Each structure stands twice: as C-alpha cells, then as structure tokens.
C-alpha cells in the first residue's frame with residue numbers, strides 16, 4: 001500500500017505552526033528542530049515511541065513549556081502561555097476536580113473565561129454533556145463514573161470551551177480495549193459533526209491511523225521528524241483490513257528503520273530531511 005505525500009493546501013495558512021521546535025528539560029533534550037503545520041479541521045497526530053517528546057510538544061502547544069529554540073504559533077501569534085483557544089484533554093482520570101459534579105466540572109472553566117454568565121454557562125454545559133452521551137449524569141461526581149465516562153466529561157469540558165485547537169494527550173490509553181474503541185468512535189462522530197481542529201498524541205500506530213487524517217512520525221529520543229503521512233483514508237471502518245495492516249506495518253518500518261521489504265531485507269526509513277521521499 002502507499003500513502004499520499006503530504007502537500008500543504010494551496011493558499012491556506014496553517015492554524016497552528018511549529019517551526020524548528022527544540023524542547024529541553026535542563027540537560028535533557030526532548031525534541032530537536034521539529035516543524036509541522038496543523039490546518040483548521042485537521043486531526044493531526046503526533047506518533048512516536050515512548051520518550052520521543054510527543055507530550056512535550058503538546059505541552060508546548062498548550063503554552064505550559066517554552067521551546068529552547070524555534071517557536072509555536074496560532075494564527076500567526078507566538079504561543080507565550082496557556083490560553084482558552086487551546087484546551088488539553090489528558091490521559092489521567094484525575095484531571096476532573098473530584099468535589100465538583102459533572103455539570104460543575106464543565107461549567108467552571110466557562111465561567112473563568114468571563115464570557116458567559118452562570119445561566120449561559122450551565123446551558124452550554126448541559127448541551128455538551130448530552131452530546132458526549134452523559135445526559136442523566138449531570139449531578140454525578142467523578143468517582144462514581146467509569147474511566148470512559150470521566151474521559152467523556154473531560155471532552156465535553158474541552159469542547160464546551162470552543163477552543164481553536166483541541167489538544168489530546170493519549171486520552172484513551174488508560175481505558176480497556178473495548179472502551180478505547182468506543183471512545184475513538186465517539187471522537188470520530190463528534191469530529192464529523194463539529195469539524196474541530198485536533199492535535200492528538202499517541203504511541204499506538206493503530207490509534208493514529210484510526211484517529212488522524214495526518215500523522216507526524218517522530219524518531220526515538222530526542223524526537224525529530226521522521227516522516228509525515230496522509231491517513232484520512234483509514235478509520236475504525238477499515239481497522240483490521242489488509243490495507244490498514246499494511247499501513248501499520250509501513251509506519252512501524254518508518255518509525256524504527258527496519259521496515260521489512262518484500263524480500264525480507266530491512267528497508268531504510270525516511271530521511272529526516274526529505275519527508276516525502278519514503279511515502
């Protein structure tokens with residue numbers, strides 16, 4: 001199977017742009033010279049092995065950490081810190097304050113923006129709680145919910161803020177396989193309806209193919225761009241198909257540089273400097 005080469009849309013400016021981003025924690029370099037463009041409506045996936053700096057890139061896009069070199073911008077403006085235009089959904093189930101009900105969890109950040117009054121915020125919260133299938137659980141506390149339901153609350157809370165970019169850091173990684181699949185389906189359904197812009201981190205090749213329309217492959221630590229792929233043709237509908245399996249295998253080869261060729265000999269991975277060469 002072959003991937004389409006990524007070509008930027010003609011005449012459209014990216015919504016989120018990472019330019020030569022290096023991230024460091026003291027002496028530890030997490031990423032080196034990473035560049036990518038996310039366009040409005042993209043489901044853009046950062047994929048790479050553990051420790052390659054995916055979460056760090058997401059945190060930098062969220063404004064939680066600053067690049068040691070390069071820059072990240074939204075609509076041309078350099079990201080200098082967190083903002084309501086970028087909301088993060090994390091993997092951890094404890095991202096919801098446990099003393100607040102489902103409704104209060106969704107309402108709270110809306111009130112913090114000071115753009116809505118209490119009644120408007122509650123109305124909007126109820127709308128989003130229903131949208132993620134949690135109607136009837138508005139007054140429940142997080143500890144009474146399953147892991148999947150907690151992630152639904154986190155998604156409702158994020159989408160209610162109507163961010164420019166929804167940032168998701170392995171949001172389904174701690175869920176059992178069946179719930180994870182349901183949540184991937186749910187996210188796809190929400191995207192079909194709302195067409196929000198998504199930056200999604202995962203180390204699962206299958207999840208990247210199911211969720212993303214574009215995938216950035218990062219090399220092992222420190223993360224550098226290995227390749228960029230279009231993957232819009234894949235989804236849960238195609239998971240398990242021959243083409244899907246071939247794509248997953250191809251990505252594995254690109255990531256780890258040992259893609260088995262037809263005759264069984266390892267083939268070279270995409271060179272960092274030429275993203276399209278191996279696609």
Ligand SMILES: Nc1ncnc2c1ncn2[C@@H]1O[C@H](COP(=O)(O)OP(=O)(O)OP(=O)(O)O)[C@@H](O)[C@H]1O
Nearest residue numbers: 025028030049050051052053054055056057203221
């Ligand atoms: N707060 C921190 N302090 C020091 N080093 C850190 C910190 N956070 C991450 N690192 C280091 O930066 C590198 C990238 O980590 P990061 O969590 O971004 O990778 P990742 O690709 O998201 O990994 P995983 O898939 O395991 O979550 C790793 O070497 C990690 O040890």
